[in-house]
Amino acid sequence: MNRRNRIAVVGAGLGGLTCAAFLQREGFTVTVYEQAPAFSRIGAGIILSANVMKVLRRLGIERSLLETGIRPDAFVSRAWNTGETLYELTLDAASEQRFGGPYINVHRGDLHAVLATAVRSGTIAFGHGLAGLQREGQAIRLVFENGARQDADIVIGADGIRSKVRDILLGAEPPRFTGRVAQRAIFPTERLRGHTIRDCTKWWGADRHLLAYFMTRRRDEVYLMGSVPAAAWESEELSLPCPREEFVASFAHFHPDIRRVVEAATEVTVWPICDRERHDCWSGGRIVLLGDACHPVRPYMAAGGAMAVEDAAVLSRCLATIGDDDPADAFQCYEATRVARVGEVQRISIENSWMHGPTETDWFFCYDACLAPLTRPS
Numbered sequence: 001m002n003r004r005n006r007i008a009v010v011g012a013g014l015g016g017l018t019c020a021a022f023l024q025r026e027g028f029t030v031t032v033y034e035q036a037p038a039f040s041r042i043g044a045g046i047i048l049s050a051n052v053m054k055v056l057r058r059l060g061i062e063r064s065l066l067e068t069g070i071r072p073d074a075f076v077s078r079a080w081n082t083g084e085t086l087y088e089l090t091l092d093a094a095s096e097q098r099f100g101g102p103y104i105n106v107h108r109g110d111l112h113a114v115l116a117t118a119v120r121s122g123t124i125a126f127g128h129g130l131a132g133l134q135r136e137g138q139a140i141r142l143v144f145e146n147g148a149r150q151d152a153d154i155v156i157g158a159d160g161i162r163s164k165v166r167d168i169l170l171g172a173e174p175p176r177f178t179g180r181v182a183q184r185a186i187f188p189t190e191r192l193r194g195h196t197i198r199d200c201t202k203w204w205g206a207d208r209h210l211l212a213y214f215m216t217r218r219r220d221e222v223y224l225m226g227s228v229p230a231a232a233w234e235s236e237e238l239s240l241p242c243p244r245e246e247f248v249a250s251f252a253h254f255h256p257d258i259r260r261v262v263e264a265a266t267e268v269t270v271w272p273i274c275d276r277e278r279h280d281c282w283s284g285g286r287i288v289l290l291g292d293a294c295h296p297v298r299p300y301m302a303a304g305g306a307m308a309v310e311d312a313a314v315l316s317r318c319l320a321t322i323g324d325d326d327p328a329d330a331f332q333c334y335e336a337t338r339v340a341r342v343g344e345v346q347r348i349s350i351e352n353s354w355m356h357g358p359t360e361t362d363w364f365f366c367y368d369a370c371l372a373p374l375t376r377p378s
């Protein structure tokens with residue numbers, strides 16, 4: 001691929017920033033256009049498994065993430081009623097050796113702050129919500145809601161589940177509400193008043209579940225994410241405040257060990273859980289999608305962000321290694337390399353079975369998107 005190509009990445013999320021950082025290291029000129037005026041510290045944590053950490057290591061940010069987040073000593077699954085341990089995946093030096101990297105839990109805001117250091121200063125144009133794309137000779141003109149216009153040779157849509165780039169490429173279609181919402185809370189550990197919890201536990205109920213973990217190595221911040229049934233999501237907002245009593249009521253029948261944690265929550269937010277029907281076409285012409293823009297997954301395997309980061313690594317490898325000026329071959333190689341793995345993650349995420357009981361995890365955690373063979377379409 002000709003390094004003179006100007007690449008526009010739409011969206012400064014996990015996938016967009018990772019992709020921009022790799023492409024800059026390959027010598028491309030990259031600008032990231034982000035609709036938000038600045039990064040904000042939204043109230044949520046994220047799990048970064050070894051397959052993600054291996055990729056981020058190549059960007060030189062693994063150490064900062066280890067200093068910010070926590071390496072839990074295990075991922076534990078427990079039954080909502082008896083509290084019985086259904087499965088425990090030990091996370092230690094041996095697992096890190098086997099998976100090729102650590103497993104960490106971190107605050108999303110902290111992750112973003114670290115990730116932003118992986119791109120050159122001035123790369124991100126905040127306040128640039130994409131409104132449209134126009135063909136301009138061989139180039140593509142990006143038209144923004146703020147009236148600005150910029151030309152690029154390649155456009156990467158990393159603009160999340162409500163992707164504008166996807167709308168333009170594949171036709172506008174709202175995401176699918178899955179009939180569930182996520183209730184999220186973060187609070188200081190001291191609110192547990194001495195009640196001790198494990199580093200990372202998923203409590204499995206019949207029609208709902210609750211994930212509880214520390215987000216910092218000091219274990220001073222607790223994150224809760226409950227998934228509960230909901231008839232509809234009628235708001236245009238990405239999230240809404242949730243009355244604390246509603247959250248407590250959602251898990252009032254759960255085991256006392258976790259009820260005490262739920263009761264410690266003060267501020268709670270509620271988010272719709274959406275995905276899309278699987279669609280394996282991720283590119284057209286000089287436009288390509290990655291992450292939630294092309295394959296949003298339900299958050300039950302903690303893998304949507306992981307897929308965005310892996311996509312970013314593979315797409316940048318394809319663009320860097322597959323020559324000539326037309327990116328179609330690189331895009332096809334990217335799709336051929338990624339679709340099967342992402343499809344399996346989508347399937348498991350819908351099933352919500354990951355690590356409920358004994359689970360073969362090596363295929364997921366051991367994968368290295370920077371080294372995995374690239375698949376040339378036949």
Ligand SMILES: Cc1cc2nc3c(=O)[nH]c(=O)nc-3n(C[C@H](O)[C@H](O)[C@H](O)COP(=O)(O)OP(=O)(O)OC[C@H]3O[C@@H](n4cnc5c(N)ncnc54)[C@H](O)[C@@H]3O)c2cc1C
Nearest residue numbers: 011013014015035047129130159160291292302304305306
């Ligand atoms: C409750 C919940 C828990 C989750 N937990 C985990 C987890 O533990 N681990 C994990 O790996 N994944 C998890 N996920 C999934 C993960 O959050 C997403 O899959 C991931 O953020 C997708 O990354 P992305 O870069 O594709 O998109 P995003 O992170 O959504 O980033 C998209 C970016 O594009 C910007 N944007 C949108 N539209 C425009 C526009 N028109 N113009 C310019 N910019 C635009 C947005 O502002 C945003 O910054 C969870 C998801 C949910 C809902």
